[in-house]
Amino acid sequence: MPGLWTEDRILAPAARALVERFGFTTLRHAPRTGFYLCLGTTGLELREAGEQTPGPVRVDFASGVLAHRLRFGGGRGQPLARAVGMKSGHTPVIWDATAGLGRDALVLASLGSQVTLCERSAVLAALIQDGLQRAALDADIGGWIEQRMQLIFGDAARLLGNLTAEQRPDVVYMDPMYPPGKTAVLVKKDMRALQRLVGADSDSSALLESALGAATRRVVVKRPRHAEWIGGKKPSAAVESKKTRYDIYVTL
Ligand SMILES: C[S@@+](CC[C@H](N)C(=O)[O-])C[C@H]1O[C@@H](n2cnc3c(N)ncnc32)[C@H](O)[C@@H]1O
Incomplete structure (x- = not known):
């Protein structure tokens, strides 16, 4: 480490x-x-x-890029929001089981959801914690970030299995790291560094099983558009965008 x-x-x-x-x-x-x-x-x-290494990676929820995504990402009509079942009148409580740099969680929280961000990599969990602490001081977004985003450090497959009935979320969201070289999605600079740091998430089938046992409404799995289903498990439905597919497993 x-x-x-x-x-x-x-x-x-x-x-x-x-x-x-x-x-x-x-x-x-x-x-x-x-x-x-x-x-x-x-x-x-x-x-x-070292020489020719990429620039630093940090979690900056108030940065220009993320602020732009929050403003122009499409609100509740964007594929991620549709996949988790956000529509007028319903705002799900969400567990993001693979928090990473917290970007998807930020979008979901900005649209009103309570989001628990779970991350098992100590490095990434520390970066998220730092990002949340700094963002809480931001005049524009600090209020709702503090109210709606909570970090848990640990393995989501185990933690989801230990939730009480009252703690079970409506939705478990997963975006496991995909093996390198398989898709252009990984070309993003930050994600490339993370891929080398944490490696591919080869245990995502086990995470999917825990998620299915914990979510009261649905599990949503983000995949590169043409990737296979996790564990070969056929979803109930999918929402597609240009590069990405959200597989939806209904648990109701
Ligand atoms: C592709 S990244 C997620 C990116 C994230 N969606 C974002 O918007 O920044 C995948 C992350 O999931 C984490 N992860 C994978 N399996 C996990 C598990 N069982 N429990 C907790 N974290 C997990 C990895 O450590 C990695 O940081």
Whole structure:
């Protein structure tokens, strides 16, 4: 697992909190090769040392790109929203079982859903936590982000199996990492770095089974448009967009 380097001594207490929650080792110096986490005064980022490596990865919910997606992404008419069953009068409670960089979760929360973001990679969970803390201070989006988005660090297949009847969400959403080289969807820079960090999610069939046992209405699985169904399991329906397919498994 990548170590944590802190740019400024003033951040030592925040670094200690990250080490305690996520188990990172602390680095005395920024390394010369490989991935490492850097905690600076503008937040936490994943960096890759070395020549010709991609730029840092961070979770910035108030960034221009995400703000643009929230404004012009299509609201409740966009494929993701239709797939989870958002229509006027119904706003599902959602578990995002594969939170990643929290982008899909942000869209769903912006449309009114309570979203639990579950992430098992310590690095990604720490990046999301940092992103949520900074976004909570944002004058435009901080209010609803704090109210509607909650992070859980751990394995969703296990955690979904332990939910009580009252804790079961309407919808479980999954977007497992797809193996490299199979699709152009992975060409996105941030996702490429993450793919190398966390690897392909080869256990997504087991996650789908847990999700089916936990969701009271439906499970939605995001796939590259022409990919096979997870575990060969035929969905009840699908919503397609240019590059992506959302397989819907109704559990009602
Ligand atoms: C492709 S990324 C998700 C991207 C995300 N939808 C977004 O909008 O940023 C997949 C993520 O799911 C996480 N993941 C896969 N299986 C998981 C599981 N069983 N429990 C928790 N996290 C899981 C991986 O660690 C990875 O960060």
